[in-house]
Amino acid sequence: MLDVVTWIQRNADPDLSYRFACRVGMCGSCAMMVNGVPRWTCRTHVERVAQNGQLSIAPLRNLPVIKDLACDMSEFFEKWQKSDARFHPSETRHDDMPRIDPHEKQRSAANAAIECINCAVCYSACDVVNSSTTYAGPAALNRAWTLQNDQRDSNRASRLQTLVNDSGCTSCHSLANCSVHCPVELNPSGSIAGLKRMVFSATLKGQL
Amino acid sequence: MSAISPRLFVLQRATALLLAPLVIGHLIMIVIAIKGGLDSAEILGRTRGSILWALFYGLFVVAVAIHASIGVRVIASEWFDIRSEQSQRAVMWSTLIVLLSTGAYAVFAVTAS
Numbered sequence: 001m002l003d004v005v006t007w008i009q010r011n012a013d014p015d016l017s018y019r020f021a022c023r024v025g026m027c028g029s030c031a032m033m034v035n036g037v038p039r040w041t042c043r044t045h046v047e048r049v050a051q052n053g054q055l056s057i058a059p060l061r062n063l064p065v066i067k068d069l070a071c072d073m074s075e076f077f078e079k080w081q082k083s084d085a086r087f088h089p090s091e092t093r094h095d096d097m098p099r100i101d102p103h104e105k106q107r108s109a110a111n112a113a114i115e116c117i118n119c120a121v122c123y124s125a126c127d128v129v130n131s132s133t134t135y136a137g138p139a140a141l142n143r144a145w146t147l148q149n150d151q152r153d154s155n156r157a158s159r160l161q162t163l164v165n166d167s168g169c170t171s172c173h174s175l176a177n178c179s180v181h182c183p184v185e186l187n188p189s190g191s192i193a194g195l196k197r198m199v200f201s202a203t204l205k206g207q208l
Numbered sequence: 209m210s211a212i213s214p215r216l217f218v219l220q221r222a223t224a225l226l227l228a229p230l231v232i233g234h235l236i237m238i239v240i241a242i243k244g245g246l247d248s249a250e251i252l253g254r255t256r257g258s259i260l261w262a263l264f265y266g267l268f269v270v271a272v273a274i275h276a277s278i279g280v281r282v283i284a285s286e287w288f289d290i291r292s293e294q295s296q297r298a299v300m301w302s303t304l305i306v307l308l309s310t311g312a313y314a315v316f317a318v319t320a321s
Binding site for chain 1 (some may be wrong): 217218221286287
């Protein structure tokens, strides 16, 4: 698909704006709507997605368009920050390296969700993002889930607090469009369900 | 800002857990009543004065009222973009009052002897 878009720009419409970088499914910058479905265009074959020989290419849903196929990703990344989806170290460089068993339950849960490429395909597929202006979206919450399972992170209690509001995990309707469309086959819906379980047990324990 | 507090979230999940067996029991009861060819007088003959049925449907009504009112609060705030906490609460409490009162009235009518 990305080759098609590049061909159009080089041969038919030199004014066409779109975004890409690595072309091999690592950078997450070339996501677009293809026949109404959000996809990473560099790893999408035309013959698999064309319907009756027709292709329609559009900018990602749920994001403001800058021009043509290039979306403004600001709100997508700002919501990561608002969800505290960033690492807070609990030790300094002068401390010993923490010893974490790679097969341990929490580490396995974090590993299963860690390979997000920030392409915003899940954000574009999410119907809750579509109906709520404040909802953080699957990618930010998936990242928050990996951090909630990271024993080295020092902000887990207060992060859980920030995730219980109309922008957080409790607003997810479990439609699982994110998991269906994630190009790297992560399960953000499962991660959000995990966060909900954390909220449930923390509330029962009086920690929230 | 907060559309749902942790307490409301837990209450909604707990009532969902409670409702699962209650709904199954209710459906089984309907199938038995229909298959057995019971008319309304025969059904009322069994439910009137029964503490068990009063408890079953009383619990059902309470669980539905709590579960639905928290859910309607979220749906209303998303569909109609209701941001004010006060308005969200008004939606929740009015749904709770309507469901509790009509439900309690129905349970009373069917089980009181």
